[in-house]
Amino acid sequence: MEIFPDLELVQWLWVILAALLIGVSKTGISGLLTLVIPILAAVFGGKASTGIILPMLIVGDVFALFYYKHNAKREDILKLLPWTFMGLIFGLIIGGYINDEQFKSLIALSVLLCLFLLIYFEKKGDQLKIPDKTWLHASVGILAGFTSMIGNAAGPIFSVYLLAKGVDKVNFLGMTAWFFFIVNVTKLPMQVFIWHNITVQTFLLTGLMIPFIGIGAVFGAFIIKRINEKAFRYLIIGMTAIVALKLFF
Template identity: 25%
Template sequence: MSLLLDLPLITDPWFYAVSIPAVLLLGLSKSGFGAGFGSLAVPMMALAVTVPQAAAILMPVLLVMDLLGLAAFRKDFDVPMLKFLIPCGLVGIVIGALLFRALPAHVVAGLVGVFTLLFLAQRLLFPPKPGSAPPPRWVGAILTATSGFTSFIAHAGGPPINAYMIPMRFSPVKFTATMAVFFFVINLSKWVPYGMLGLLDMRNMATSLALLPFAPLGVWAGVKVARRIQPGLFYRLVYAGMFLTGVKLVWDAVAHAG
């Protein structure tokens, strides 16, 4: 503990008051339970620090959570789907890295929020009929690349890819496992460009170390629930998480613009 206190970490109590719940919500999302809530982590932390700094602080936390998720669902993911998703997601990472300095993070957050709410409105007003076809692959490619892009900017990659994956009607465990592998690859690919952008400094990494003990708690709780929950309830909770995320992101974007 004394060694941790000697590091140049953030000491503002308000930062930890918003960041610890953010990390717990991120853990729930990484486990698959409450998918959509993970996109709230950066906006919550942005109440105390800038969006780029919040995103950088979460990088080691995400790595630990991704590894825990892989260990929990290592036998349940869909390989053919991942062969399609991962290249599309990496395209979005490249675009995000190129535009990171030019595009305000609150603009991206607002766009993600609007897209999320539009998707939920479509699902509620025009629900898919039994036996209806899933979205075409070209739609999936665009949504997955968007997921990579928004993941790079603000770790908010969940809503776009959920818009493609939810209509696939995977079981909760297969859905969760496939997303765990996808985001492990996507988050791992961010390390080099984040380093090149100067975001992985000692202060951010030391602060991340202080938050790490809370990472497995959220993942553990989410994994326990995900393996016991009924599919219908599971997806209703996914929709609830996406709704709250969309409202939060749009609200923040409008408030920033005003």
């Protein structure tokens, strides 16, 4: 830890907790990531927190691919990716012109938007059906790209999209793993060379967190079939709403 003199003990604890929850979210309960994002933004600042989280997310994506790489409908991912890349560029430009308080507010807005979508889907359930139209792929892709770039908060958007399309559980996990691995790897050079919020120390920090991400990933794969997901989603929605609102104040 001596190579990170600027990190206080409480920050180390938050990073370790984030690493564990990222692992669980990637192989099990994706809603956990929505809770991690605003917490780290409050602790480290908006743009700095996205730099800390992104390399850890990529490690988590690799663990997820280890478990679910053979389960994915490629055509549904390919329909979104071109639009998602547009959303990433839009987020990259916006993020370069705002200060940290505005950045945190955008993260909060992104998270709250995703929470709204999750709550809406909870209420609609099986009644929610989405058409296979270009305008929809464009809307979902751009929104997912923008919220991913600004706050790594595109998970609920992509989840609602897949669930509304009736994707089964195994393919859901596989498609989520592939989609976010591609998106997060694409974001990496943008944040290194344009936002400059990922450094050598950031990668070293991620290296130290790999065991915790791995533990979380194993735990997530273990509990995904054993937990009452509906009750847990309600808990995550409530906690995340509180933390996201805290970013505004």
